[in-house]
Amino acid sequence: MITCFRRCALSVLALAAAVSPLAAAAQDKPAPISESEVRTHIAILASDDFEGRAPGTSGETKTLDYLAKTWASYGLVSGTNDAATPWFQPVPLVERKPYAHRFSAMRGSRTIRIDSDAVILASKDTQGQARGEPLFVGYGVAADGTLNADVAGRIVIMLSAEPKFEGAAKLPSRREREKLLAEAGAAAVLLTAPDGMSWGAVRSALGSGSMRRASDDAAPPISGLLRADALKALLRPAGLSPAAAMRQAGEPGFAPVSLPVTLDLAATTSVRAFDSHNVIAKLPGARPGSGAILLLGHWDHFGICRSEEAEDRICNGAVDNASGMAVLLTIAERLARSAEMGAPLDRDVYFMGTTAEERGLLGAYHFADNPNVPLDQILVALNVDTVAIAPKGAPVAIVGRGETGLDEIVDSIAIAAGRTVETGTEANAFIRRQDGWALAAKGVKSIMAGGSFADMALLQAFLTTVYHQPEDELTDATPLGGAADDANLHVDLVRHFADEAKYTPAATGD
């Protein structure tokens, strides 16, 4: 109500100012985006009514509807560039939800006690099973990126962390390694739980179901995850501790270790193929053909992520990533308003909400493989994810610093806006964990700039508590100062990059 009063008062003032010769100049620049504008959109997207925005649920329908209608209300048009599928790009997915599993580990005739909650198993088809001695393969690949063992028919235990070998160039990601193992005929692939993530978050991510693109559905007959205590119990008969196993796995001459244990795995899984969607809006520029700027963020989250007996079953994803989508809406509103007020941008600006980021950047990869805008026309991609972390006035970090040649521009625009700049590259630890990676991997200049990745202690405090849990909800304490700052920073960034006179992409070979 106070907001309404202030807005009304401001618009009266704006009307009064319209008689002054300065009015036109003043109106070229709408007021900065406020915390309350960001909050309004988060409150809707992260409400229980949207059921946690899981792909393929009624939460998806509501989310897509809200995003497209809000963008359209600002004057944006469909950005799919395809009259047959306006606004929404179908993304064919296959979802697997584990129903039940059996997991037993024997050493000779003795049972190794492992808590059944410490293992998550899913089958590729409705039913799957595997039996045998597991092979601990470390990262699964040698320093040249090829598989380090013959895994045909084997139950493989692999580290989920990114492989690091001294001197080795870029090694395949966890997903790529899983795919290599599946193609090589592994009977089962059991991953260690990722570091720095609570088991609850792991369960939300994989226990509630895995998703793959229908076009990229190579999976072993059984996939699973092992909690730290389960891994420890399986390594012990080989005389290995988890720490020793990790250390050996990182050594260049590492050889996989067969564990003297018999595992018996069986899983029943519900398998569903369906179309989810990326939503794409466009603010047409005044000079078509001069290239495009893409802003993106993921609209999806984990939906109903806890069993029936839980008090709160919905993973609302207020910070992750209702906050980013809220910011993309406010940016679109400001840019569309200044275009209407006679200051159109030269270049087209696309706004994309991607699906299934939480399931492995699936919507972003689908777009990168089937782009509605040719990728070589996208001069800059700016991803906005998890922005409600930092307080107002936080420094600006860049995920992707040093990779695109854009750093100096971003830094100077941030400084001009009164922000300080974090010039370290710590934030690059997240480079493969965000949608922009799908585009960067295909050569698009892609960064994530803002306050959330500037202070690792603050970010870790989020990642190790409410992240991917039902507690990621909008509260009075949710910090939105940094989100509003980042929204305004992106308005400035787009104004720069979408202006032909201000930004000319460097020639190839840069």
Ligand SMILES: [Zn+2]
């Ligand atoms: Zn997430």
